[in-house]
Amino acid sequence: MTDGMDQPAGPSPVPEPSGVDLARVALRAAKEQARARGAAAQQKKQARRGGLRSGARADGRDPLPLGAAINRLITERGWEAPAAVGGVMGRWPQMVGPEVAQHCEPQRYDEDARVLTVRCDSTAWATQLRLLAPQLVARLNADLGHGTVKMIKVLGPGGPARRYGPLRSPGSTGPGDTYG
Numbered sequence: 001m002t003d004g005m006d007q008p009a010g011p012s013p014v015p016e017p018s019g020v021d022l023a024r025v026a027l028r029a030a031k032e033q034a035r036a037r038g039a040a041a042q043q044k045k046q047a048r049r050g051g052l053r054s055g056a057r058a059d060g061r062d063p064l065p066l067g068a069a070i071n072r073l074i075t076e077r078g079w080e081a082p083a084a085v086g087g088v089m090g091r092w093p094q095m096v097g098p099e100v101a102q103h104c105e106p107q108r109y110d111e112d113a114r115v116l117t118v119r120c121d122s123t124a125w126a127t128q129l130r131l132l133a134p135q136l137v138a139r140l141n142a143d144l145g146h147g148t149v150k151m152i153k154v155l156g157p158g159g160p161a162r163r164y165g166p167l168r169s170p171g172s173t174g175p176g177d178t179y180g
Contacts, residue, residue: 085109114150126156
């Protein structure tokens with residue numbers, strides 16, 4: 001018979017986990033993995049939003065006034081010159097004077113060639129605007145920035161609509177020959 005004194009002194013052997021113990025170990029490992037995945041997903045989400053929520057201080061995610069948002073969009077997209085020329089088209093009477101604005105109006109702006117096209121209601125006003133073009137280009141560039149407008153293309157009046165009917169010969173332009 002042995003009483004408890006016969007066993008060698010030293011570390012006692014650890015029994016292998018089984019049954020309920022194995023389930024507890026597996027559950028603990030699964031919870032730790034889920035926590036790690038959740039923390040990683042939360043960090044990704046915050047990175048996508050640009051960090052933590054906006055607090056008491058202003059930052060880039062705060063709402064902007066409409067004018068500031070439009071100015072930011074124009075700058076980001078590189079639309080400064082077309083927007084400025086569009087503003088000039090809206091202020092055309094102040095730029096050229098009421099009498100010239102009554103007879104001549106801007107039609108379009110070609111950004112690549114930097115040409116402003118203006119249509120006049122008579123050939124006399126078209127000639128007058130062609131003579132004023134250098135001063136007008138200088139005034140526009142002073143307002144918009146140097147080199148924004150290189151040339152003003154002046155168009156005369158458009159002719160009447162061309163009618164095609166039984167009394168027209170093929171290829172003729174009729175009275176439309178004398179217009180612009």
